[in-house]
Amino acid sequence: MASILGHARRDRGEPGPAPDEPVRGAGAPAGDRGADRQAGGGGRRAPAGEPGGATRPGSTGPLVVELEDVAFAHGADPVLDGVSLTVRRGEFLGLVGPNGSGKTTLLRVLLGLLEPTRGRVRLFGQDVRAFRQWWRVGYVPQRPAALAGGFPATVEEVVATGLVAIGRASAAARPRSPREALALVGMEHLAGRPIGRLSGGQQQRVFLARALVGRPELLVLDEPLEGVDAATQDRFYRLLRELRERDGLTVIMVSHDVGVVSAEVTTLACLNRRLFFHGPPERLAPGTMAELYGFPVTTVRHRH
Numbered sequence: 291m292a293s294i295l296g297h298a299r300r301d302r303g304e305p306g307p308a309p310d311e312p313v314r315g316a317g318a319p320a321g322d323r324g325a326d327r328q329a330g331g332g333g334r335r336a337p338a339g340e341p342g343g344a345t346r347p348g349s350t351g352p353l354v355v356e357l358e359d360v361a362f363a364h365g366a367d368p369v370l371d372g373v374s375l376t377v378r379r380g381e382f383l384g385l386v387g388p389n390g391s392g393k394t395t396l397l398r399v400l401l402g403l404l405e406p407t408r409g410r411v412r413l414f415g416q417d418v419r420a421f422r423q424w425w426r427v428g429y430v431p432q433r434p435a436a437l438a439g440g441f442p443a444t445v446e447e448v449v450a451t452g453l454v455a456i457g458r459a460s461a462a463a464r465p466r467s468p469r470e471a472l473a474l475v476g477m478e479h480l481a482g483r484p485i486g487r488l489s490g491g492q493q494q495r496v497f498l499a500r501a502l503v504g505r506p507e508l509l510v511l512d513e514p515l516e517g518v519d520a521a522t523q524d525r526f527y528r529l530l531r532e533l534r535e536r537d538g539l540t541v542i543m544v545s546h547d548v549g550v551v552s553a554e555v556t557t558l559a560c561l562n563r564r565l566f567f568h569g570p571p572e573r574l575a576p577g578t579m580a581e582l583y584g585f586p587v588t589t590v591r592h593r594h
């Protein structure tokens with residue numbers, strides 16, 4: 291499974307060993323340098339202080355992600371089939387589905403890490419194959435095993451690696467300082483500690499800070515709350531609400547916690563190779579989850 295550290299692996303091949311997994315915004319390859327300014331890019335970054343204009347279901351904010359009839363297969367094994375969806379600025383899309391249903395694969399396809407066998411992927415209005423403005427995207431891949439105690443970097447240094455792509459970005463980039471990003475996730479007091487001496491849940495928060503340090507417009511999260519305690523989860527959702535409402539942050543999040551996710555997201559996507567449902571959670575038909583998971587699953591909408 292994917293690691294959160296390391297630099298981009300734009301070989302569009304299979305997920306490499308853990309340290310090769312990118313955190314988007316931190317790792318387009320050297321060959322991409324200089325391309326940022328050329329990229330049309332579609333969307334733009336809201337100036338400081340501008341209301342974020344978070345998207346509500348049915349609104350018509352700018353398109354951030356567009357998937358059109360996407361299919362993907364590992365060899366002869368189909369993983370995604372005919373997946374079409376759009377995500378607009380300020381939207382919070384929750385992606386749910388059983389193990390092996392293609393959620394991580396879908397994220398990797400939409401980030402251009404895997405080439406679809408069919409269909410089109412656009413990021414900020416631009417074909418993902420030509421997209422170079424990775425500082426606009428923060429990515430927290432699925433959690434690896436916790437980093438060992440001897441890992442030679444402090445918490446602050448790990449967060450700072452999220453700034454690598456910013457160095458070559460256009461003047462529109464407005465990165466946070468690593469301390470500021472750590473403060474967002476309540477971890478600034480541990481800035482100087484070796485990352486390997488944090489618990490798994492604490493490390494997860496550091497990786498979230500790393501994804502936020504570039505002040506991304508799109509945050510892509512693959513099960514970011516695995517192993518994170520309830521109070522921290524609550525803070526995490528509050529933070530996402532704030533960033534969406536204030537800055538218009540767009541969020542795509544894979545989760546197995548269907549109940550909580552349904553309460554938080556503006557849009558739910560239920561995936562099992564194909565999309566069983568895509569829309570506001572309250573429009574989910576009672577039988578859809580049972581069909582998706584093969585047994586009854588209750589979704590309870592509550593703000594906690």
Ligand SMILES: Nc1ncnc2c1ncn2[C@@H]1O[C@H](COP(=O)(O)OP(=O)(O)OP(=O)(O)O)[C@@H](O)[C@H]1O
Pocket residue numbers: 304305364369387388389390391392393394395396
């Ligand atoms: N490198 C690979 N080679 C071959 N098959 C793979 C590879 N990676 C994933 N798969 C297969 O693709 C399918 C989708 O995997 P994916 O990781 O996208 O599922 P997921 O919905 O994210 O699962 P989970 O909830 O368990 O994380 C699974 O059947 C998996 O076995």
